[in-house]
Amino acid sequence: MQDVIKVHCFGCGSLNERGLQIKSHWAGPEELVCRWQPQPFHIGHPGVVYGGMIASVVDCHAMWTAMAAHCRDSGIEMDGTALPFAYVTGKLSVSYLKPAVIDQPLELRARVVDKGERRSTVECVVLQRGQECARAEVIAVRVQPLA
Numbered sequence: 001m002q003d004v005i006k007v008h009c010f011g012c013g014s015l016n017e018r019g020l021q022i023k024s025h026w027a028g029p030e031e032l033v034c035r036w037q038p039q040p041f042h043i044g045h046p047g048v049v050y051g052g053m054i055a056s057v058v059d060c061h062a063m064w065t066a067m068a069a070h071c072r073d074s075g076i077e078m079d080g081t082a083l084p085f086a087y088v089t090g091k092l093s094v095s096y097l098k099p100a101v102i103d104q105p106l107e108l109r110a111r112v113v114d115k116g117e118r119r120s121t122v123e124c125v126v127l128q129r130g131q132e133c134a135r136a137e138v139i140a141v142r143v144q145p146l147a
């Protein structure tokens with residue numbers, strides 16, 4: 001999905017060479033998936049991924065989930081042309097359930113579970129080797145495109 005909209009975002013921006021360059025894609029009618037391989041410098045405790053990095057990946061993937069779901073619901077094509085809106089993070093709440101090891105990829109699975117006029121509540125689970133290591137609830141708020 002990030003292949004068609006090129007941005008500088010630290011999480012997903014293909015134009016940010018120091019960013020995480022995450023990619024989110026639909027995996028079924030409601031769920032978006034993102035796979036991300038932590039790098040050795042994303043470490044917190046020895047061998048364990050720094051929790052703030054997990055929050056960052058969740059944050060960006062959740063915004064894409066809100067954005068993609070809104071485009072789908074509104075019949076807006078994500079074809080590379082500028083979108084008439086942006087989503088920003090209003091709230092990000094992460095529960096860390098198990099340490100995530102640094103040398104294995106993370107899989108994020110997110111979906112919109114509730115939608116207000118401009119707010120989308122996104123639930124995201126973070127899996128490693130099939131085990132849930134974190135779970136998050138993110139509030140994404142639709143705003144005018146940011147310059």
Ligand SMILES: CCCCCCCC(=O)SCCNC(=O)CCNC(=O)[C@H](O)C(C)(C)COP(=O)(O)OP(=O)(O)OC[C@H]1O[C@@H](n2cnc3c(N)ncnc32)[C@H](O)[C@@H]1OP(=O)(O)O
Pocket residue numbers: 007009012059060063064087088089090091115116117118119139141143
């Ligand atoms: C393609 C690139 C992807 C980039 C992803 C980047 C992700 C980010 O890092 S974004 C940066 C971090 N976030 C920000 O800077 C946001 C800063 N905050 C703001 O700009 C504002 O407070 C903002 C826009 C969130 C809300 O302000 P405002 O537009 O006045 O909202 P308001 O009218 O009060 O509320 C709109 C809706 O959002 C909800 N809402 C707003 N803020 C919150 C919040 N903090 N918590 C929960 N719900 C909230 C309201 O309840 C309301 O819900 P509903 O649609 O159901 O009625």
